[in-house]
Amino acid sequence: MAEGKTGSGREGGRSLKTRVKTARKRSLSSTLWLERQLNDPYVARAKREGYRSRAAYKLIEMDDRHHLLKPGGRIIDLGAAPGGWSQIAADRVKAKDGRGRVVGVDLLDMEAIPGVTFAVKDFNDEDAPDFIKAMLGGEADGVMSDMAANATGHKQTDHLRIVALAELAAEFAMDVLAPGGFFVAKVLQGGTEGQLLTRLKRDFTTVRHVKPAASRADSAELYVLATGFRGRRDHEG
Structure with missing residues (x-):
């Protein structure tokens, strides 16, 4: 699951944005969606707090x-x-x-x-x-x-x-x-x-x-x- 890789995005006072490499079988739109998920603070927060979705x-x-x-x-x-x-x-x-x-x-x-x-x-x-x-x-x-x-x-x-x-x-x-x-x-x-x-x-x-x-x-x-x-x-x- 994409959310499993989500972290706080911050380390040593510097923002670390996760970038996703485009896989052969993954479209550009899918890659961009996955990148947004990995860098979305609400996705990380939902995972921490036990909610089914960021919604x-x-x-x-x-x-x-x-x-x-x-x-x-x-x-x-x-x-x-x-x-x-x-x-x-x-x-x-x-x-x-x-x-x-x-x-x-x-x-x-x-x-x-x-x-x-x-x-x-x-x-x-x-x-x-x-x-x-x-x-x-x-x-x-x-x-x-x-x-x-x-x-x-x-x-x-x-x-x-x-x-x-x-x-x-x-x-x-x-x-x-x-x-x-x-x-x-x-x-x-x-x-x-x-x-x-x-x-x-x-x-x-x-x-x-x-x-x-x-x-x-x-x-x-x-x-x-x-x-x-x-x-x-x-x-x-």
């Missing part, structure tokens, strides 16, 4: 600022694998103490996390909202999505694909959220998510963009955060 710190920052994950809350994590966000959610809603509930959903299997119930499931399936609410024990207080479609390398295509995923996640959220609930999803800067924002502003009291410090500075990654769900009556009307 955990994005949710920590968003929750510290916006107070999304409350003890006793019911949370759905879409595209949960490898589990960084589910770990944070389970800890903060006190799921391990039996107070809150966290349900992780992904097309890929995921190693068990204390306090998290997991399902290998396509959240776009017709029966998914009822199926997942049954697992959760009722409506959700929050729906989180850190999903991203596989990158094509074409900026406009990648943007459209990730916004489409966010729109699908928002549709799902409308079917499972309790009034007052929140929705957070990954998008990309680019200006074509206007339809998504318009819909969220209709169904939630507050909609904002956030970019956690743990998001790489050179990345177009951004999160849309909608709070204060108005309820299904407004959504269906």
